[in-house]
Amino acid sequence: MALIEIRNLVKKFDEKVILSKINLDINEGDIKVIMGPSGCGKTTLIMCLNRLVEPTSGSIRFHGQDITKSNVDIRALRKRIGFVFQSFALYRHLTVLDNVTLALRKLNGLSRVDANERAMHELARLEMAAHFDKYPAQISGGQKQRVALARALVMDPEVLIFDEPTSALDPVMTREVAALITKLHNEKVTIVCVTHDVSMAEQISDTAIFMEQGIVKAEGNIDLIFRTHPDLTMRDFFGQVNRA
Template sequence: MALLTVRKLTMSYDGRTVLNGIDLDLEEGELKVVMGPSGCGKSTLLRCLNRLVTPTSGQILFRGEDVTRPDTDVRALRQRIGFVFQNFALYRHLTALENVTLGLRKLRGMPTAAANERGLHELARMDLAEHAHKYPAQLSGGQKQRVAIARALAMDPAVLFFDEPTSALDPLMAREIISVITQLRRDNVTMLCVTHDLFLARSVRGRVMFLDQGVIRAEGEADELFGEHADPRIRAFFSQDAHGGAAGAA
């Protein structure tokens, strides 16, 4: 059984269809990368999957449970999904450690000492142990993103969602995050990554889905889609400089 199964998912806003019949399967320990032009529905897909918004129609199964049902415990679902935002979404008045442990303390009711132990473990995993007591303003962009990843991992989620994880970073910092994602894949962490970064997609070697105008037009290994694809829209997108964008300028 797939960890996440999506069938015929649609999402419309004010009469405009943003997602149109999305089918998706994500297995335990798998990394999938969703790519496509701006406005194609990538971020909306993630927001539907963790129920930040309610899909117009279709079905989302999380470990076999239909989480589109009206009686779904959305709060409990979100605790099983780690979400890493493109703008980090860290609280400026909290230290790195306090940001990482906030969910453990407030949502899980974990004692502060135990939460700090877990938080320090995840920060060390991100090579940030020495920065645990710094505030976001004292951290680089790459360090902020790694704190955000540590915060997601601290909740022991079943899957990690990344929404444009390198878009707010300079080339060197973007490569740091690509290295982190690559290591998480080696650790068999299940991940779904939305990105426009062609270099990231090639580097992490996940299976790539091409989303365009609300429809998944192709799915395959990165090298398959980066080649001379028969679909001209796909060919045009992936024929961009594979070393362009945030990471590739380094």
């Protein structure tokens, strides 16, 4: 049994089909890279995994339990499946430290002292401890990304989902984030990562899923399959179409 089993997952927004019967398995310890053109449904798909988006039909089993059912404890689910948002989604009125401790205090019921200790440990691992009392407006994009990551990691999730984690970063920071994701993977965190960045995808995984218009078009070795796939959209995405 896969850790996460997505079956016939459909999402419609106002009758418009955004996800069209997606089937996908994510095994424990996997690192799943999801690629595809803008608007094809990547964010919608990963948001269904912790109910940030409500699926229209189909099922998502996590440890065998269908998490699309209405009786599922969504707060508990989100502790186990963490999400790092593309836009970081930090609270502007909270310091770095308070952004990282918020869920520990509100969801896990930790005292401020205990939450601060855990958060500082995580911030230190990400070399952000020195910035603990700054506000998001006072730190760079790369630093915001690390705070968003610390906020997710401090909950000790089994699965960590990233939505285009490097879209706001320069190449050096991108490599750093890729290295961080690889490190988490080595520590046995199951990773799902949406990215447009082929080199970043190749740094963290040999394989990727390619989505197009709400379906999984292909899954396989990035180099072997995608670069030689007969489908033009896909080769175009990977910059392999000869326009001459």
